[in-house]
Amino acid sequence: MVSFEFLAIILTGLGLTASIFYYAFVLKNTNKTRQMQMILNIQSNRGKKEGILRYVNAMNMEWEDYEDFHRKYGMDERPEEFAEIYSYFTQFDDFGVMLKRGLVDLEFMYETCYPSIVNLWYKFKPIFEERRRRSEHSKVEMVWFQYIAEELERFAEKKGVTPQ
Numbered sequence: 001m002v003s004f005e006f007l008a009i010i011l012t013g014l015g016l017t018a019s020i021f022y023y024a025f026v027l028k029n030t031n032k033t034r035q036m037q038m039i040l041n042i043q044s045n046r047g048k049k050e051g052i053l054r055y056v057n058a059m060n061m062e063w064e065d066y067e068d069f070h071r072k073y074g075m076d077e078r079p080e081e082f083a084e085i086y087s088y089f090t091q092f093d094d095f096g097v098m099l100k101r102g103l104v105d106l107e108f109m110y111e112t113c114y115p116s117i118v119n120l121w122y123k124f125k126p127i128f129e130e131r132r133r134r135s136e137h138s139k140v141e142m143v144w145f146q147y148i149a150e151e152l153e154r155f156a157e158k159k160g161v162t163p164q
Helices: 004-043 049-060 066-073 079-100 106-113 116-134 143-158
Strands: none
Touching: 049 079, 049 116, 066 079, 066 116, 079 106, 079 116, 079 143, 106 116, 106 143, 116 143
16 A cells, blocks of 8 residues: 555655756747847848848949958948948857857758858958958957858758859
8 A cells, every 4th residue: 555655755756857847848948039039139130121231232342352342341441331341240140159059040040041141251251261361360250150151051052052
């Protein structure tokens, strides 16, 4: 015959186990909700007229070489233009960090940001590579922008898609 003490221990253990599972479930959903809020805050400007215009302006930028880029858009000669384009790229650098840390899903980023991130990265890749080569302070500049672009490109290739 089962004693009341043994039954109480079993019920306490079951209650504790259920509490742990419930807490884990709530925590997981809370983290997903926070992650979604974070990505939506960052992406909120991308879908607006201003965000689309920033993309179009960046893709329409032209230069002959690094020196020409620096003259037209560099921080020393043209701080306003530099701040505009650099602040735009920073959001993609942030996306890359979030992707690396598992805060956003690669498929979600693909569905919302492909191919724009990849196209932007490859347009400006020579500039960032040269900045990294020339300046000790720039060695890790936009590495997360590069990371997310390359991850999105690999993901697209697995799907049989290539950037425009």
